[in-house]
Amino acid sequence: MDPDAPRRRPNSRPRTLSTVLPRAATDILRRRGFAQTAIVTRWPEIVGPRLAAECAPERLVFARDESRGATLHIRTAGALALELQHLAPVVIERINVFFGFGAVARIALSQGPLPKSALPKRRARPAPPRPLEPQETQALEAAVAPARDPDLRQALANLGRTVMGSPK
Numbered sequence: 001m002d003p004d005a006p007r008r009r010p011n012s013r014p015r016t017l018s019t020v021l022p023r024a025a026t027d028i029l030r031r032r033g034f035a036q037t038a039i040v041t042r043w044p045e046i047v048g049p050r051l052a053a054e055c056a057p058e059r060l061v062f063a064r065d066e067s068r069g070a071t072l073h074i075r076t077a078g079a080l081a082l083e084l085q086h087l088a089p090v091v092i093e094r095i096n097v098f099f100g101f102g103a104v105a106r107i108a109l110s111q112g113p114l115p116k117s118a119l120p121k122r123r124a125r126p127a128p129p130r131p132l133e134p135q136e137t138q139a140l141e142a143a144v145a146p147a148r149d150p151d152l153r154q155a156l157a158n159l160g161r162t163v164m165g166s167p168k
Helices: 017-033 043-047 082-097 134-144 150-165
Strands: 054-059 070-076 104-111
Touching: 043 054, 043 082, 070 082, 070 134, 134 150
Parallel strands: 070 104
Antiparallel strands: 054 070
């Protein structure tokens, strides 16, 4: 081994963000009361994708010298707060089943905008329809020809081009 060669750390290969993030975020999340980062990172698994899209855990507050029976503060968007208030026993049960013990006893709700990281990602726009083959265009024109109203005929032709040109 050349003594002038730069030394490489044994674990210096690139790693995925999902393996680094829980460890990197642990200190920040502990200040917010989340000793277990899993409640934040796996929130959609715990409460389901529909609820996770409309609410996010903010902090977990334990009574002094207690490790059970915490209050989970959840921020909700819009009118979901009322529904979540009725679903609180179910959400508490899901959280406690996830952890395997009675970690959460109560839920405190606050309404307001969700952090951008908690918002669902927008779907990509579908690809525009492909141009039709000449025989497809002829068949489409023949199919819409019986329509007497020119506006209706044009609307049907546009719909036909979109349907026939979109991926199956």
